[in-house]
Amino acid sequence: MTAPMPPTCVPEESIHGGLLGWGVLLAGTRHGDVGGEVSTFQEELVPEQPGSGPQGDDCTKAPLEGRVWAEEDKLFRCIPAMQWRFWHLGLCKALASLQATWNAFSQPVPASCGQLxxxxxxxxxxxxxATGLAHRWLVSSLFYSLQSSAIVATVCGFLVFLGLGLVPPVRCLFALMVPTLGTEQGRRLLLSYSTATLVxxxxxxxxxNVGAAGQVLRCVTEGSLESLLNTTHQLHAASRALDPVGHAGSRGLTLKPEGNGSTLRLHMLKATQQILEDFSGLESLAQAAALGIQQVVTGLFLLGLLVESAWYLHHYLTDLRFDNIYATQQLxxxxxxxxxxxxxxxxPAWLLWAARLKLSQGELLSCLLRLGLLTLLLVATAVMAAADHVAFLLAQAAVDWAQKLPTVPITLTVQYDAVYTVLGFVPxxxxxxxxxxxxxxxxxxxQWELRFTAAGCHLLPAQRPRAAAPLVAGALQLLAGCTLLLDTYARRLRHAIAASFFTAQEARRIRYLHARLQRRYDRHRSQQLPLGAPSCS
Known part of the structure; x- marks a missing residue:
C-alpha cells in the first residue's frame, strides 16, 4: 500500500465516471480479479481527509493521471485473457453437451427420461x-411427381425413424456410414459416383451441341441446293425466251440442268434428315441411359455404404482379431x-495409438501415391468439361453464322437486238x-434470291454446359482426395463408434488384445534369455 496522498482537487465522481465503463464491461466475467482491482483503485483515489487542504498549488494532478493510465493499461492487458477464458469455457460446455447427446444416442436402452x-x-x-433428401432426389433426379415422391419419401422417413428408434444396431450402422466414406471402400464409391455424375x-x-451443328449443316445444304435449283430454273426460262430469236437466226441456245433437280433435292434432304435422326436417336438414348445410370448409381452408392458398414459391424461383433490394433484409454x-x-x-509396430494425430512416413507416402492417381482423374474431368465447352462454342458459332448468312438478290437482264443490211458491200x-x-x-x-439457309428449316439452339455437374464431380473427387489423408482417422473413428455402441464387446476385445500383447512379450523374453545365459566355456 502506498503512502497517503495529499488532498487533491480531482472529484471522486469524475474518477468513478472514468472507470464506470470498465466496471460494467468486466462485471459479468471476472468479478474476483478485475472487480477487486477497480474497487481498490477507487479506494486509493478517494482522499482520506476531504476538504482538509486548500485547492490550488497542492493539487498533484500529474501523478494521479499516471496511476489512472497505468491501471487502465492493466485492464487492457486483462481483456484478451478474459475473452480466451470465456471462449474456452463455452467450447468445453459445447463439447460436454455433444458428449452427453452422443451417449444418449449410442445407449441401447435409455437410462433416464432425458436420454429417451x-x-x-x-x-x-x-x-x-432423410425424408427431405429422398423427396428432393425423387423429384429432381428421377422426375417423379410431387404426390408420388411425397408418399414414397414419407414412408421411407417413417421406416427410418422406426429403425433408428427401436433397433440400436441400425443406429450404429447409420453412424458408421459417415466414417465409411473416409475409407478405401467409401473412396471408391465417391469416385464412381463422381464419374457417373460427370458422364x-x-x-x-x-x-x-453436335446435333445443333448438324442442323446447321442440313439447313445450309438445303438452302444452297434450293438456290442452285432456282438459279438453274431462271436461266432455263431465259433460254426459252430466246428460242424464237435463235430459230430466226438459225441458231439455238439450250440451257438445262443435267439430271432431275427434284430427285437430287430429295436425295440431299433425305441424307441430311437421316444424319439428324441418327444424332437425335443417339441423344435420346444417351439421356435415357443417363437417367437410368443415375438411378442405379445413386442406389448402389447408398447400398454400398450400408453394406460396407454392416460388413464392418458384423466382423467387429464376431471376430476379436478384426481391427483390434488400437491402444485406447481402456487398454x-x-x-x-x-x-x-x-x-x-x-x-509393437502394428499397434496404433488412437489418441495420436501424427501419421507415419509409410502412410504419408501411400497417400501421396494415391493422390497422384486422383490428380489424373481430376485432369480427365477437366478435359471432359473443356470438351463440353468447346462443343458448345462450336455449335453456338455455327448457329450464329447460319443466322447471319445474307440473302443475295439477283437480277438477270437479257436484251437481244437483231438488224439486217441489204447490199452491205456497196457502202x-x-x-x-x-x-x-x-x-x-x-x-x-x-429476278430471284439466293438463300443459303432454307426458309422452312429451324436452327436448334446450342446447349450451354451444365457447370454444376463438373463442379459436383470435382468436389467429390477432392473429397475422395481428402479421405486419403483422413483414412487412418476414419478407421479410428469407425472403431470408436462401434465401441461406444457395444461396450461389452469392446471389453472382450480389450482382454483379447491384452492377452496378445502378453504372448508377444513372453515370446520376446524367451528369445532373449538364451542370448543372455552364461556360456559353459
Missing amino acids: LTQLLLCGSLAAA IAVVPNILA AQRLAQAQASHLLAPP FLFNQPPQENPFLSSHSSY
Whole structure:
C-alpha cells in the first residue's frame, strides 16, 4: 500500500465516471480479479481527509493521471485473457453437451427420461432429414411427381425413424456410414459416383451441341441446293425466251440442268434428315441411359455404404482379431490395473495409438501415391468439361453464322437486238457504214434470291454446359482426395463408434488384445534369455 496522498482537487465522481465503463464491461466475467482491482483503485483515489487542504498549488494532478493510465493499461492487458477464458469455457460446455447427446444416442436402452427424449429427438431429426433428401432426389433426379415422391419419401422417413428408434444396431450402422466414406471402400464409391455424375451431365450435352451443328449443316445444304435449283430454273426460262430469236437466226441456245433437280433435292434432304435422326436417336438414348445410370448409381452408392458398414459391424461383433490394433484409454487402464504397462515398452509396430494425430512416413507416402492417381482423374474431368465447352462454342458459332448468312438478290437482264443490211458491200466500197435495218428486238428481266439457309428449316439452339455437374464431380473427387489423408482417422473413428455402441464387446476385445500383447512379450523374453545365459566355456 502506498503512502497517503495529499488532498487533491480531482472529484471522486469524475474518477468513478472514468472507470464506470470498465466496471460494467468486466462485471459479468471476472468479478474476483478485475472487480477487486477497480474497487481498490477507487479506494486509493478517494482522499482520506476531504476538504482538509486548500485547492490550488497542492493539487498533484500529474501523478494521479499516471496511476489512472497505468491501471487502465492493466485492464487492457486483462481483456484478451478474459475473452480466451470465456471462449474456452463455452467450447468445453459445447463439447460436454455433444458428449452427453452422443451417449444418449449410442445407449441401447435409455437410462433416464432425458436420454429417451434426446434419443427420440435425434432419431426424428435424422428421419426428417432423410425424408427431405429422398423427396428432393425423387423429384429432381428421377422426375417423379410431387404426390408420388411425397408418399414414397414419407414412408421411407417413417421406416427410418422406426429403425433408428427401436433397433440400436441400425443406429450404429447409420453412424458408421459417415466414417465409411473416409475409407478405401467409401473412396471408391465417391469416385464412381463422381464419374457417373460427370458422364450423365456432359455426354448428352455434347451430343445435343453436335446435333445443333448438324442442323446447321442440313439447313445450309438445303438452302444452297434450293438456290442452285432456282438459279438453274431462271436461266432455263431465259433460254426459252430466246428460242424464237435463235430459230430466226438459225441458231439455238439450250440451257438445262443435267439430271432431275427434284430427285437430287430429295436425295440431299433425305441424307441430311437421316444424319439428324441418327444424332437425335443417339441423344435420346444417351439421356435415357443417363437417367437410368443415375438411378442405379445413386442406389448402389447408398447400398454400398450400408453394406460396407454392416460388413464392418458384423466382423467387429464376431471376430476379436478384426481391427483390434488400437491402444485406447481402456487398454491403458486395464494394463495399469494389472501392473502390465511394460507390455507397451516398446509398443509393437502394428499397434496404433488412437489418441495420436501424427501419421507415419509409410502412410504419408501411400497417400501421396494415391493422390497422384486422383490428380489424373481430376485432369480427365477437366478435359471432359473443356470438351463440353468447346462443343458448345462450336455449335453456338455455327448457329450464329447460319443466322447471319445474307440473302443475295439477283437480277438477270437479257436484251437481244437483231438488224439486217441489204447490199452491205456497196457502202463498204465507198468507205461508208452500211445502213442497218432493225429486224427483231427482245428485252427480258428475271429476278430471284439466293438463300443459303432454307426458309422452312429451324436452327436448334446450342446447349450451354451444365457447370454444376463438373463442379459436383470435382468436389467429390477432392473429397475422395481428402479421405486419403483422413483414412487412418476414419478407421479410428469407425472403431470408436462401434465401441461406444457395444461396450461389452469392446471389453472382450480389450482382454483379447491384452492377452496378445502378453504372448508377444513372453515370446520376446524367451528369445532373449538364451542370448543372455552364461556360456559353459
